[in-house]
Amino acid sequence: MSEKQDIRKELLGTLLQSLQGEDSLGEEKESSREKESYGEEYIVQLKDACNNFLKKEFFQVGQLVKWKENLNNRKLPSKNQPAIVVAVLDEPIISSEEESGSPYFLETLDIVLGVLVDNNTFLTFYYDSRRFEAY
Incomplete structure (x- = not known):
């Protein structure tokens, strides 16, 4: 067998192995995600994000706002x-x-905000005000 044929055979074998192992590899990744533990930093960040979301601020027309953290x-x-x-x-x-799996499922849209985009074009969008704070 020539050197080119050996390389082709080896590449073909590697390709077949990777294709056959895709399902088991996917399952392996899935189970490793299930086993992953979340550290204290993640827990603190999760609780902070929830508290920020639940903390309702009241806004007035003309007020500047920005996204709350996370x-x-x-x-x-x-x-x-x-x-x-x-x-x-x-x-x-x-x-x-x-x-129902969408983050926008039954989202409460109670505020209209304006932003400048592209060539300073003013656009307005509807949002959930709980996600914003004073700028």
């Missing part, structure tokens, strides 16, 4: 980018997201 669930505004309160809704809109 509560950014949208692309805009960016992490520390200020947004301006355009409206505070008396009756919140409940998100119509139908997939």
